[in-house]
Amino acid sequence: MTYDTLVADLTDLAKQAGQEIMKIYATDFSVEYKDDHSPLTQADRLADRLITERLLEGYPGMPILSEEGNHVPYPERQSWPRYFCVDPLDGTREFVARNGEFTVNIALVARNFPAFGVIYVPAMELLYWGGKDFGAFKQFREFAPQRIRTAKPAPGKGLRALVSRSHSAPELDAFLADYEISERIAAGSAWKFCLLAEGKADIYARTNMTYEWDTAAGQAIVEGAGGSMTTLDGEPFIYNRQSLINPGFLARG
Incomplete structure (x- = not known):
């Protein structure tokens, strides 16, 4: 698994999931509620199935921890050296409110720390990715990616x-x-x-x-x-x- 391959695979997968989410977003979708009263839609399920299936195909044997998946008991997962951590539709409340502020999240966790992550904002067609050892990048649609950096707080301005x-x-x-x-x-x-x-x-x-x-x-x-x-x-x-x-x-x- 090279860094370039990981970037290509996970950014493409996040965008594919985002496209499926937007198809549901354009419909008069229904909303269910989980035991913790958080909302659940068909978009959550479709995106989860797509991401899980593609990750299993491309990275056989790599564990996947997904919000909408079956959660593996700790005695089994505590020995995982690496795994994919996935939220197929983060911000379902924002999805239901139709304000566009929802994302697809895919991360590679290694030795208990997130080594690499991808976040796609499908309603805005914004893609972000990066990791501590790799830098961070932003891409709008198919334009060239731009390196992004955090800002230092302005002195005296709060x-x-x-x-x-x-x-x-x-x-x-x-x-x-x-x-x-x-x-x-x-x-x-x-x-x-x-x-x-x-x-x-x-x-x-x-x-x-x-x-x-x-x-x-x-x-x-x-x-x-x-x-x-x-x-x-x-x-x-x-x-x-x-x-x-x-x-x-x-x-x-």
């Missing part, structure tokens, strides 16, 4: 903080109170990681519940762009834990 459009939390307000925030930028899904990676914000924190597939691709891209991501206590943000529910995190440009 921080631009990304916040979730659909998941507010009083705990986040308390956390951000310790920082000088000049602007709050609301956005949906893992697209927030991309905005941080391309320098359009300075920090992105979460105190409420996320899962590994919500963050793995985004963390890889932010780190590839020169940023960092830790727990709220400043500890390394690791993956393939016993619980797939993430701790709170702070991503910085």
